[in-house]
Amino acid sequence: MSQQTVPSDFNPALKMYGGQWGAALPLVLLVGGLLWLSLAGPANPKSFWSIGFLAICGGLLLAKSKKEYCATVLRGISDRSAGVLIASWIFASVFGQIMQAGGIIEGLLWFGLNTGAQGSVFTVITFVAAMLFSLGTGTANGTILALTPVMYPAGVFLGADPVFLATAILSGGAFGDSYSPISSSNITSAFTQDADLRLITRTRAPLVLAAAAISLVIFAVFGGGGEVKPPMEFSAAMSPECLFLLLGFAVVIVCSLLGRPLIESLTYGIITAIAIGIAIGRLSFQQLLHPVTKSGMSTGLFEDGVNGVVGVIIFILFVLGIIRVVMESGIMETIVNWVQKAFVKNLRQAEVTIITSTVLTTIPISANVPCEVLLGKTFVSPISKRFGITPERAADLLCCSVCTIFYMLPWHIVCALWFNTVSNAATKYQLYAPPISAAFVMPYGWSLLFVLYFSAITGWQKRIPSESMATSS
Template identity: 50%
Template sequence: MGEKRLEMYGGVYGGLIPMGILLIGLVWLSATGMGGTIPFWAAGWLAIALGVLFAKDKHHYCEAIIRGISDKNGMIIVCAALFAGVFGLLMVGGGLVEGLLWFGFETGAQGVAFTLIAFVAAMVFSLGTGDSTGTILALAPVLYPAGYFLGADPTMLAVSILAGAVFGDNLAPISDTTIVSASTQGATMKDVVKTRFPLSITAAIITFIILAIFGGGGKVQTLPEMGTSMGPSGLLMLLALVVVLVSSLMGNHIIQSLIFGNLSAMAIGLMTKHITFQQLFHIPASRGMSTGIIQDGIMGVTGVVVFVLLVLAITQILIESGIIEKLLNWTLKVVAKTVRTAELSIIFATILVSIPISANTPALLLVGPTFVKKIGEKFNLAPSRRANLMDCAVCTVFYLLPWHIAVVVWYSTISSSASEWGIFSPGIATAFLNPYAWSLLAVILFSAITGWNRKFENSSEVEKADELIKTEDTPLDNLVLESVEQ
């Protein structure tokens, strides 16, 4: 960004106009049940197009759009999404669903045991695909009716699938929220996954305990034919997930890790004969038809990619207009006077932005490059810590509210499956019982208040900050300034 500020009519607050138009469009679409990354395109386009009318220097405005779209971190998000989309479809096509179901049924689990298996299966699947809605669509149609007939509590069984799906969205290195949170903060995937794991797994353990207490109590009935081919070979697809995880933790670039994962998934799918070369890529019979899994995977993330570019452009206008600097200064002066309150402000700001929007990744794009990064840098928080605060925050309340995409998909899938089998279906409001969302909220608030799992840019700052926090909630402005001077 250049030194010259982008001048807008209305002064510094004029920079809010494009973002205001975008938010109005997002909330309107979400409230009418029409939210989604592709419908959001129009809102983003209108925000940029109408915003230029309020710019005093139209050329500067247009250059800001280009700078935003060509942002390096934004391009990492785009590239990662392209490979993550294909990887998710490869995991499904490779029989992972059937493998997980085979494992569940072979154990002979009933009642609360099946509820716990459903939760773990959704955790594993979402960790492998990084997609909460994909996990729900793949697992719920079979896991819900199966668990119902095997004596699981219907409501807790349903929310266990939703809870497990959230886990992967929160932690998986190929999840769009993980990629966006890491990229916008300049954090490496290795550091993000390693430092987020204690937070996510703690929330998962609490969820497991809750489900173990309340997940049973149903009546075991004769299980009808489920109409799906189950077998252990699909579990081999988990090896592709291991490849991605190990490669990421070794410090390799996320694109490299995703490519290795894609190639491994292809090889395993071909070896087990769940996938054929024809399914991966073929010349279609007529123009317009799909060429296979690769094309379908890329097309599946096109909506996200285009919306990311639009949001990056609008975010850059916010930055260059000076409104973010003004908001940051106000927050530091009035709210974030200590490292504790700074972290709490990051958590609540992220949650607040995510409430009206029906997709959580756009919420991260709105607050990540601007508010979260600036606040975190002021208090010397490590990039991975900033990424973890915002990612965990956006995976809490978001997964409780009925107008969000994942919750709508969860309810419609559960209700459709229940209707097909003639069994009870819980209402959409039961998403409010999502134990992982509540557990993660409790964990991240505990972490911010106590300092547990907090990391700073310089390791020496951790000891100094901990000393201050143990005695009293002393402002860290002087500490940070001293660190910079040194």
């Protein structure tokens, strides 16, 4: 089988005591510390800072060239994609704060109490809303930041189960990441497999919709059980006019679908939400930004929005530095090459191995796009060509696989962000905050993983090369 030559992250100047496995020590320390904190009791991204700091310091002790190790960590922290991600988080968090202050929670409470959309019904609505928002924007992170401050407190007040309500938002975000045509995961998988992006939108639909249907049933069965009891301070403020703020969500989705950058789309959504909030008398310019009158006082909703993601941003910077050390050590490429030689003998094994290897590779890597880049050309594409798997099928397996277990691990970017946002919303309204380990309950991730293995083993929705070529032509 001919192998393709692809750009490698391997850095021969990064030498560690213990070789490649020595380079894995910072990641081992990070994962072990996070698991310890998560299992020991309530935690938040700020409490994870010390673990990330100590993990980087521990790796430095094993570095033969301290200078090169430090340079590698700084390359991870200063990565351009991280800057884009952080900027998107900030704008999405501000948008969520504006929607919340404008009265969208009161509008949703009015809707739930007057239509019977309570308990598990509201959890299902939350899942569908998150699916639509992430499908339109192509971002799970933006979906979490925009919807959680609104849907989580409203749902808990309307009797939804806190854990399943929170994971409904996470699941909806994962749906968009695995299927949206403008999702970075979708685009990357198509690029690495030379697949037709329009065609995989059709070939992937049965896989992701089957997983979404299973998840919807789970949310319908287990998403309720709480007490419907809106707090007294909301009772007088509940009004259907607050539902006009949903136009803010619509503006973001439509602008994203029209190809506008996410930050631009969110800016238009923020402007729309502010205009509606002022028009219905729920917002004032003084709430947005005002002079500090005493020490420690917030300067308004803009600051609140930015402050809401500071904790997770600092934690993620540590994680990105550690992941860059792992990537440049070459250990991931060594593992991938060994799996390819040892386990792949036929078509079914090839597809099962693609799914399993992708899922396992996402465990140490905190972002799913780098995982797709690492595996796409070096592993998935050569195996697919060897066993006659079409580029579209390979892209489907790759993209869907990185949107399963990846969304459940506390050291991953999206999971840490989700936990931080849920915790902030719960604290603000004195509600129960699920622990970060609740992400393991996330139905969509497990459902999609089941559907993928079912498809690979049984042949359901497997594309035949001649059919794909005929369709694309």
